[in-house]
Amino acid sequence: MAAGDPIEEVLIAAGRLFGQLGVEATTMSKLAAEVGLGQSSLYYYFRNRDEVVAALVARANVVPLELIEGLVHGDGIVPLKLYRFVRGDVEALCGLPFDINEIHRIAGRQRDRFADYWQERALLDRRLTSLVRAGVRDGSLRDIDPRLASATILASDEGTQNWFRLRPQPARRVADAVARITIGGLVAPGIDIDEIASEA
Amino acid sequence: MAAGDPIEEVLIAAGRLFGQLGVEATTMSKLAAEVGLGQSSLYYYFRNRDEVVAALVARANVVPLELIEGLVHGDGIVPLKLYRFVRGDVEALCGLPFDINEIHRIAGRQRDRFADYWQERALLDRRLTSLVRAGVRDGSLRDIDPRLASATILASDEGTQNWFRLRPQPARRVADAVARITIGGLVAPGIDIDEIASEA
DNA sequence: GTCTATATCTGGATAGAC
DNA sequence: GTCTATCCAGATATAGAC
Structure with a gap:
């Protein structure tokens, strides 16, 4: 996070360019120019272009994972937790400079290279699935x-x-x-989503 | 649709490659090889690479547009129409060989080049919006x-x-x-989404 | 750490023979 | 219509000076 850290600066610029031009169209020259370096100077910090992508990809799942971990250990009924998860997740995603779906797709085409990403992603999915399952069991969600x-x-x-x-x-x-x-479509008939929304 | 039409063959192959490799990574050489032509022979059918992309993009909105046009003029309450729209749209999307989101993004970065696409897209959005509005008015959807x-x-x-x-x-x-x-989260409290689902 | 210079490669696109 | 040959631009990556 240090403002003077060149690696951090490059990653921030990369995120911005990924959003503007797309990942494939973001070249080492453009990226270097963005941070005021010569093209080849980037290779002092990153072995190659893919390493820049990998460094950004590595952060993609952090926010939603922390979010759901905090929620499952907290209080409240399942629909409330789910509501908070979705709201927090969407809000974080909208704040990103780049498109998570593009990252997703790139990681999908190189599953072994981005193995860590897929592990975290699978963990996120498991956590969310078990939260939903708990809701189905206790009757707060539909079947x-x-x-x-x-x-x-x-x-x-x-x-x-x-x-x-x-x-x-x-x-x-x-x-x-x-x-x-989304959560309104999941809650059991008796539960009022508007009440959940105002409580969240 | 003619099996012997080279243009159609190229577009089908392009869709497949777009899905496998991504749009940016689908080169004229790979595309040509896929249909059994030399790289330069493609230029007999398409002026340049972008024209291939544009030809595929042009078809992206056709299915959902036809779908919703058919529904608004048909029978049934709004939630039922919406349910059928979503189901049909998702089913069609899942059947595509390529990723509509990638197309979407490419078109988004060149708004003027893909002006037709965005016009159709805006029309789709308007149709859907007014369908939802009708539902809110007649009380079948939440406010x-x-x-x-x-x-x-x-x-x-x-x-x-x-x-x-x-x-x-x-x-x-x-x-x-x-x-x-999705539709379960939109219907008014009195309406049972499961009933809608079984009717659809 | 950052630069210049350069090697190497790949892709888009055109010209012109057949 | 399809090919071969070729040009050109741009991108990755390395070498080595400063």
């Missing part, structure tokens, strides 16, 4: 397939980035809307 | 912002492609799950 529901939650969180960029809005407002709709 | 809801619906439809590819499942099953959750 849906927890794995399918978990995947759908993550999908809509990430999909939101796609249109958020096209039509910028206050991130919190978007996050609340997505959470309300 | 949510129609524009925000419409965007969220499209986002989760498209986001689904992201994980569907990672963990392949029967497309219809996935589509039903997404539709049930």
Whole structure:
């Protein structure tokens, strides 16, 4: 996080360029120019271009993982926890300079190279799935397939980035809307999603 | 659609390669090899590489547009129409060989070049928004912002492609799950989403 | 640490023979 | 229509001076 750390500076610039130009179109020259270095100077900090991508990818799952870990150990009924997760996740995603889906796709095409990413991602999925399962068991959620529901939650969180960029809005407002709709579709008939939303 | 049409063959191969390698990594040489031509022979059919991309992009909005046009003029309450839209859209997306989100992003970075795409996209958004608005008016949907809801619906439809590819499942099953959750979060308290789902 | 210079490669695109 | 040959631009990466 140190402002003077060149590696950190490069990664911040890389995130910005990934968002503007796309990952593939972000070349070492452009990246170097962005931080005021010569093209070849980047190789002092990174072995190659892929290492820059890998360094950014490594951070992609940190926020949602910390978020859900904090929630499962906290208080509240399952729908409330899920609401908070979705809202926090969407809000964090909307704040990223680059598109998580693009990272996702690149990591998907090189599964072994990004093995760490996929492990964390699988862990996130497991945590979310078991949270949903708990909700189905205690009756606060409908009787849906927890794995399918978990995947759908993550999908809509990430999909939101796609249109958020096209039509910028206050991130919190978007996050609340997505959470309300997504979790509203999961709660058991007796439970009022609006009450959950105002409590969260 | 003619099997012997070289242009059609190239586009089908392009879709496949876009999915496997990504759009940027799909070169004219690879594409030519895929259809059994020399690299330069492609230039007989397409002026340049972007034209291949544009030809595929042009088709991206056709299915969901036809889908919603058919629904708005048909029978049924709004939630039922929305359920059918989401299910149909997700099912179609899961059947595509390439990732619509990648196309989306490429078109987003060159708005003027893909002006047609964005016009159709805007039309789709308007149709969906007004369908949601109708539902809010007649009380079959909750009192949510129609524009925000419409965007969220499209986002989760498209986001689904992201994980569907990672963990392949029967497309219809996935589509039903997404539709049930998404529309379930929109219907007014009195309406049972399970009833809608079984009717659809 | 950062630079200049350079080797090497790959892809897009055109010209012109067949 | 499809090919071969070729040009050109841009990108990765390394070597070695400062």
